[in-house]
Amino acid sequence: MDLRRLRYFVAVAEARSVGKAAERLRMAQPPLSVQIRKLEAEVGAPLFRRGTRGMDLTEAGQALLVRASEALALAADGIEAARAVASGKRGRLSVGYMFVLANAILPRLIPELRRSVPGVDLEFAELSASTREARVLDRSVTVALCMPAINHPEIQVARIGAQRFMLAMPASSPLARLSSVPMARLHGRPLIALPHPDHGPASSAVVPLLRRHQVVMPIASRVETVHSAMSLVLAGEGFAILPACAQLGAPRGIVFRPLRDATDSLDIAVCWRRDSQSPLIETFIKCAEKAVARM
Template structure:
């Protein structure tokens, strides 16, 4: 039994006539009569009573009629769902984001996504400097807002913005009295850093900056997230060089200052596996660019 047989059966049952059903289906009457007889043979019992006034369903036919209409409706819904997902109108998108970008970017990004992908289910997953590559590579998220971009052959990265560097320090620290801090003033200071387990971890940008200015800082702690670094800054353990977006939602008692004459920043990228085939990627990239503008 296939959907075509059920469609023919439902048409005859609704029209109560093979001739009228054939007209509705745009086919000749004899082939339709053959289809109905074949279906009755498959079921093993008559489905219609042939009367002078037309075709009337038997009890067995009535039972099949209800379920046949349900089956055709479900099949139609399935086709429409597949088309909607294939054209990017419906579906599910798992979005990973670095914690430091959360407060600053998500309040702008989420409304943009709701407008551009109104029927797409969105799931948001927090990632850290240690876990964000695994989230992308292992399919735990579809796309990720990553800082810095992932440098792996199986991952595609599209730069969507830049976050300037800022120096985080206790508000009571002497350097907090300055509007901007000369980088030379960091010589010999204690540094709270993010992990450098890989060449492209974001500490490499800070390390290169310090080397270029011939400044040496003592790394006293490595943490996975910016909010952990800010907590240790608040505790007086040292300074941290973090993205500007971390200033949104920072704890009271932590001051952010520009580094004088420093124009570098952390690149923010939309990262996803190269083998990901999703119509949601380009709308997401466009929304991320607007949110980070």
């Protein structure tokens, strides 16, 4: 059965006349008459009573009419919905984020997103450093807010900001009395190390920084997450070198101080599959940039 036939049928039923319906459909009357008869042949029963003053639905025709109208509307709505999704007016956007960024960015990002794409279903999911790449690749998140960016040939990256490294330590530490800490003062102190996601679990994100200043910090502990690092710092296990935004989620008793002679930073980036042609990604990046700008 053909949707055109149903469309014709509905038109004739509503106009109660083949001629009128043909006019509305911008076609000649005879082919429309033929199509109606073909539909009747397909159903196996007359759908109209032919009178001298037009056509009138039979009960079988009435039964068909309600469903055919709905089917037409659904099909049209389907096309429309697909267009809306393709254009970014509707759809779903699953946003992955790393926990360090949550407090700094989400409170500004989420309202901005809801305002920009009101028809889109938003979904947020925390990403761990170890799985973030896989979550982007298997599309379980559409975009990921990462620090640093994911490095993978299938994944595209937009840098939207950066966070300077700062020294995190217990408030009781003598270094906490300085307004900024010279790199040299770190020499020999124990380090709570976070791995660099690109270099495996035994790496540390601050190796280049320390090496450049010829500072050696023995690694006291290796942790996976920023909150773990801060917990250990609070427990007096050592010092951590963390991106500035981490202090928004820091517990009481931890102080952050800038590193006086180091301008190193970690990029904040939006990452997504290169073949995700969703138009929402562009919009998301704009929103994220705004949120970062007001951080």
